[in-house]
Amino acid sequence: MSFEDALRENRVPPLLGDVRLFYDGGRLVGESLPPPWTLRVLPSLCLGLAGVSAALGTVMLVLDSSRVPGVAATLPLVLAGALVFGALVLEARLKRRRFVLHFKTESLRLETLAWAPGAARTETLPFDDVRAVHIVQPPGGRYSLVVEYGPLEAPRRALLVRDVRPQEGETLHRVWRLLHNAFGLKGAGLAGR
Known part of the structure; x- marks a missing residue:
């Protein structure tokens, strides 16, 4: 069974923290929710x-x-x-974030979306560039999911999910494990690299 089949079977949680998650034909997409119109x-x-x-x-x-x-x-x-x-x-x-895991090309696309012209930013990196996926707890009691990538000497970090309530802990760990395994990192239970 491929990783994508396992992902479809496990059913991606529809919402985690401030991010809406969905599986779309070979891609796992996470989009931060838009702020209220006010x-x-x-x-x-x-x-x-x-x-x-x-x-x-x-x-x-x-x-x-x-x-x-x-x-x-x-x-x-x-x-x-x-x-x-x-x-x-x-x-x-108010800028929004989006991340897209492309399983066929084994790449992660990180996007920053903003309403101001020219403020949007996109970065695409191969799964092999991802060094770690961290669960962090910034001040305030809620959790965040952060991906670390780039060279070992100067790794960079990108926020994937924030404002995860303690009640969503099980879902957070499930998504962490899913990302960990997708990137082929050791220590999440399935990956062997």
Whole structure:
């Protein structure tokens, strides 16, 4: 029985932490869930308020007839800059992740998806480049699943799943074992490399 057949038999859990998992014809796909629409609209709202604030500051600067022009216009212009910065920070926090295990080509594709133009990033690496799959517990009590890849001297890490509740521990270990075996790593029960 191939690894893919075993994967289909075990049925991939539909949800783990902040990631929706599904098997799609020779590929295991994990996509982070989209944030609620109220959060998705916040960067645009900040940019809109920044535009209004910048326009107000510009009008105040043009109409200012005091000896030191621009003093009254400083606050709206600084606020506009702070709102643009806030929109960029929010956008960075709202980016989504996707990972795809291609079993036929034995490759892992890591994607960062963002709404900002040009912010998406994709990296494809062979299974042989994966060094380890870790379960980590960052501060806050929830668990994450991280893959380590690249050269032994300077390994890189990529977050696959985060916000796994302690109640999902059994599912987390099952997915960890599945990934461990898919990459052919030792110590998960099946792989012999």
